[in-house]
Every structure is written in C-alpha cells, then in structure tokens.
Amino acid sequence: xxxxxxxxxxxxxxxxxxxxxxxxxxxxxxxxxxxxxxxxxxxxxxxxxxxxxxxxxxxxxxxxxxxxxxxxxxxxxxxxxxxxxxxxxxxxxxxxxxxxxxxxxxxxxxxxxxxxxxxxxxxxxxxxxxxxxxxxxxxxxxxxxxxxxxxxxxxxxxxxxxxxxxxxxxxxxxxxxxxxxxxxxxxxxxxxxxxxxxxxxxxxxxxxxxxxxxxxxxxxxxxxxxxxxxxxxxxxxxxxxxxxxxxxxxxxxxxxxxxxxxxxxxxxxxxxxxxxxxxxxxxxxxxxxxxxxxxxxxxxxxxxxxxxxxxxxxxxxxxxxxxxxxxxxxxxxxxxxxxxxxxxxxxxx
Numbered sequence: 001x002x003x004x005x006x007x008x009x010x011x012x013x014x015x016x017x018x019x020x021x022x023x024x025x026x027x028x029x030x031x032x033x034x035x036x037x038x039x040x041x042x043x044x045x046x047x048x049x050x051x052x053x054x055x056x057x058x059x060x061x062x063x064x065x066x067x068x069x070x071x072x073x074x075x076x077x078x079x080x081x082x083x084x085x086x087x088x089x090x091x092x093x094x095x096x097x098x099x100x101x102x103x104x105x106x107x108x109x110x111x112x113x114x115x116x117x118x119x120x121x122x123x124x125x126x127x128x129x130x131x132x133x134x135x136x137x138x139x140x141x142x143x144x145x146x147x148x149x150x151x152x153x154x155x156x157x158x159x160x161x162x163x164x165x166x167x168x169x170x171x172x173x174x175x176x177x178x179x180x181x182x183x184x185x186x187x188x189x190x191x192x193x194x195x196x197x198x199x200x201x202x203x204x205x206x207x208x209x210x211x212x213x214x215x216x217x218x219x220x221x222x223x224x225x226x227x228x229x230x231x232x233x234x235x236x237x238x239x240x241x242x243x244x245x246x247x248x249x250x251x252x253x254x255x256x257x258x259x260x261x262x263x264x265x266x267x268x269x270x271x272x273x274x275x276x277x278x279x280x281x282x283x284x285x286x287x288x289x290x291x292x293x294x295x296x297x298x299x300x301x302x303x304x305x306x307x308x309x310x311x312x313x314x315x316x317x318x319x320x321x322x323x324x325x326x327x328x329x330x331x332x333x334x335x336x337x338x339x340x341x342x343x344x345x346x347x348x349x
Contacts, residue, residue: 078111119267192232245271265317268319
C-alpha cells in the first residue's frame with residue numbers, strides 16, 4: 001500500500017565511473033543551426049578563427065547546449081568548443097600566469113580535432129619587465145625579463161612536446177613597459193632578438209607553428225623604429241601579433257609592419273573595443289557580461305580583418321585570429337560575423 005501511495009524509493013546514484021554519471025558531467029555542444037553548418041565549409045582552409053579561452057557560461061545556446069558552471073567549462077568545455085563548426089583555434093591564456101606542463105598541453109591537444117591549432121601566450125615571468133603584486137602593480141625589475149633559457153624551458157619546449165603539430169602561434173606578449181625601457185627600445189629589441197633566435201625550430205614538430213611578438217606599448221610601431229623591429233622578426237622567422245587593444249594603434253596602423261614581413265602568416269588577437277579606452281578592460285567586462293550578445297559592433301575592424309584574412313589565406317599563408325568577449329560583447333558571435341564576411345567575398349587585399 002505504501003509503495004502505491006508514495007512511489008518507489010529513489011534509485012541509488014550511479015557509480016562515479018558509470019556511463020550515466022559521465023554523461024551528466026560532460027559538456028555538450030550546442031546544436032548548430034542550418035546557416036552555421038552551411039557557413040563553415042565556405043571558410044578558407046588556412047583561416048582559423050576562435051576565441052580567447054572558452055570558460056563562459058553565457059555562451060549557452062551558442063557554443064554549449066546548456067549553461068554550465070565556469071569551473072566545469074574550464075575542465076571539460078574544450079572538446080565541446082572544438083565541435084563548433086567555426087572554432088578551429090583558441091587562445092590558451094592561462095599559461096600567462098603560470099607555466100603549463102607538457103602533460104597539461106597534451107591533455108588539451110587530445111580534446112580537439114587533428115586540424116585544430118592553438119594560439120598560446122608565454123608566461124608573464126618571461127615577458128613582463130616588472131615583478132608585479134597581486135593587484136598588478138609593478139614593484140621591481142624582473143631579472144627574468146626576456147630570458148631566452150626560461151622561454152625555452154617554461155614555454156616553447158613543453159608546448160611543442162605537448163601540443164605537437166597542433167601548435168599554431170606561440171605568442172610572447174610583452175606587457176606595458178616602464179618608461180626607462182621605452183626610451184631604450186633598441187636595447188630591448190636586442191634582448192628579444194636573442195630570445196627568439198635561441199628557440200628550437202617549430203616546423204619539424206609543428207609545420208604550421210610560428211613564434212609571434214605582441215606588445216602593449218605603441219612606441220614599438222614608431223615609423224623610425226619599425227624597420228629595425230621588422231628586421232629582427234624576419235631574421236628569427238617570427239611574426240608580429242596584431243594586437244587589437246585600445247592601448248595600441250588601430251589595425252590599419254599595424255598592417256604596415258605585417259607587410260614588411262610578407263610573405264608570412266597572420267596572427268591577430270582582437271582584445272578590447274576602443275570605445276572603452278586604454279584602461280577599460282574592467283568596464284567592458286562589467287558591461288558585456290555574461291557575453292551572450294553583441295553590444296558594440298566595431299564595423300571598421302570587422303571589415304579590415306575580413307579583407308586581411310582573405311588576402312593572407314588567398315596567398316597560401318595561415319591566419320590565426322582569436323577574439324575576446326571584450327571586443328564586441330560576445331566572441332562567438334564576432335567569429336560568426338567574420339566568417340560571414342569571408343563567405344560574402346570577393347575581397348581586395
């Protein structure tokens with residue numbers, strides 16, 4: 001009688017390693033709409049678009065089938081992200097704060113398809129001229145700044161060993177430098193040259209791999225200094241990472257440096273909408289969160305990126321473009337907008 005009135009007792013939870021428990025803990029991709037499925041095959045084979053990281057619950061319905069906690073996405077979301085029809089690269093940023101091991105890189109590589117390529121940031125203890133406190137304030141000179149041995153040991157070697165042929169771009173992002181170094185850029189450039197030339201060759205392991213340099217100080221793009229910078233990058237077989245950030249000149253003003261390195265690949269990280277100003281990253285985060293829609297369309301950047309990607313890939317070179325949520329409000333939708341622009345063609349270089 002009690003069984004009839006109150007139903008069956010609840011079944012015990014499945015064991016931790018059972019298929020049922022595994023299904024509940026996995027992150028599943030969103031089902032792409034017909035237009036998105038039709039768009040993906042139209043992209044140039046060498047154009048790899050993606051986002052900066054992937055740990056955003058607000059991408060439910062765009063990348064994920066449901067809203068998952070960010071901790072779960074950090075652990076299990078990459079495989080679902082890589083099933084999105086347009087996502088063929090991602091900026092792996094967490095190693096900027098603490099070096100990743102070969103094993104960690106290998107676990108990431110195992111979660112993505114064979115033609116996926118990673119854009120990876122070097123650890124800040126190599127690329128930051130200052131040792132900073134927990135609030136990000138520079139306190140004292142960093143003795144390891146542009147240390148070539150540490151760059152190999154803590155970044156290039158483990159990334160190559162763990163990611164293998166899935167290495168796309170290994171990016172040395174130089175944080176904003178103190179004034180005395182900006183006044184001695186030729187000296188900094190020679191240290192950078194030493195670092196780049198000391199790295200093991202990428203192509204035997206990663207034929208699509210390239211070293212790239214990104215900065216956050218516009219002084220690097222001074223027309224007087226640019227030829228010297230281009231000469232060092234070319235000598236090292238490295239490239240310039242187009243940094244689309246409010247601290248830097250607009251894309252059109254950075255392209256002359258990329259042209260000096262031609263022919264060669266394109267690496268671009270679209271970080272922050274200039275509407276927010278040079279120090280507006282936190283403002284953009286507050287305004288755009290949870291990153292589920294476009295807030296501020298940057299028509300100028302979209303149009304020029306499409307033309308540049310089309311020109312680079314049309315000449316047989318790789319293009320790696322990763323986009324932050326702080327660029328327009330929702331990185332997956334910005335990726336889709338670039339893909340639609342590329343599909344619309346034709347484009348002039």
